[in-house]
Amino acid sequence: MTVEITATHRVHGGTLRYCRHDSASTGTPMKFTVWTPDGDGPFPYLVWLSGLTCTEDNFTVKSGVYEHAARHGIAIVAPDTSPRGEGVADDPAYDLGQGAGFYVDATQAPWAPHFRMYAYVTKDLLEAVDGAFPLDGSRRGIFGHSMGGHGALTIALRNPELFRSVSAFSPIVSPLNCPWGDKAMTAYLGEDRSLWRAHDACALIEDGAGASFDDILIDQGLADNFLESQLKPELIEAAATSAGRKVTVRRQPGYDHSYFFISTFIGEHVGWHAQRL
Numbered sequence: 001m002t003v004e005i006t007a008t009h010r011v012h013g014g015t016l017r018y019c020r021h022d023s024a025s026t027g028t029p030m031k032f033t034v035w036t037p038d039g040d041g042p043f044p045y046l047v048w049l050s051g052l053t054c055t056e057d058n059f060t061v062k063s064g065v066y067e068h069a070a071r072h073g074i075a076i077v078a079p080d081t082s083p084r085g086e087g088v089a090d091d092p093a094y095d096l097g098q099g100a101g102f103y104v105d106a107t108q109a110p111w112a113p114h115f116r117m118y119a120y121v122t123k124d125l126l127e128a129v130d131g132a133f134p135l136d137g138s139r140r141g142i143f144g145h146s147m148g149g150h151g152a153l154t155i156a157l158r159n160p161e162l163f164r165s166v167s168a169f170s171p172i173v174s175p176l177n178c179p180w181g182d183k184a185m186t187a188y189l190g191e192d193r194s195l196w197r198a199h200d201a202c203a204l205i206e207d208g209a210g211a212s213f214d215d216i217l218i219d220q221g222l223a224d225n226f227l228e229s230q231l232k233p234e235l236i237e238a239a240a241t242s243a244g245r246k247v248t249v250r251r252q253p254g255y256d257h258s259y260f261f262i263s264t265f266i267g268e269h270v271g272w273h274a275q276r277l
Contacts, residue, residue, distance in 0.1 A: 025119035041134025045075035051146030103151030141165035153201035157210030165276035221255030
């Protein structure tokens with residue numbers, strides 16, 4: 001799988017590359033960024049999944065992650081949130097279509113041909129970065145924000161053989177129980193809610209998925225506009241307690257849903273993953 005490097009930047013003693021490749025899963029070109037420390041590697045790495053309306057650029061520019069990654073010798077991969085381009089279905093709303101792939105493989109029209117972000121992240125992206133850069137696929141973690149927090153949690157829980165650690169900022173923990181989930185899962189997967197369980201972190205924990213994770217770290221701002229209506233971290237705490245699993249939810253007073261929140265605590269997340277990788 002050929003990876004085209006479209007831009008390169010020196011930052012925090014390492015190299016940031018903007019990349020593009022053709023994805024068999026989405027049938028489109030896909031973009032991502034990779035930051036690697038100096039040296040031969042292979043390096044442990046973290047995959048970051050972004051939230052609604054984001055591209056591969058939001059986290060890359062706003063998070064401040066690379067200073068912390070450099071300290072721990074960890075590489076960082078950040079893909080786009082959906083397929084894009086001519087002939088790719090879209091919707092006028094911000095929470096459906098391009099920029100809102102929800103990390104599922106759509107089965108419904110008009111989304112099914114291209115909206116296969118679960119397959120993209122778990123297969124095409126990993127194969128591309130492992131093949132093109134000095135990364136250690138046996139020491140890989142995943143984290144994300146909001147819709148991407150949902151993606152990180154569900155993808156890790158379903159694929160513990162691919163990821164050794166998982167954390168999230170302000171994740172959608174239960175698409176079965178919030179308006180964002182109702183809208184996206186109905187559009188992408190159809191009306192049968194039993195099919196949504198494979199993409200609901202709370203349901204996956206209830207069903208015993210990903211039991212090998214020793215802890216799941218979640219940071220949630222208490223001034224987040226979406227806290228009560230969409231995010232509901234108490235649901236994943238209840239699921240974990242019921243299943244005898246460890247999920248650590250840190251509630252941060254005064255912080256909202258923005259990258260100001262993420263940039264404040266991203267260093268702690270990188271350090272937390274470093275202990276597990």
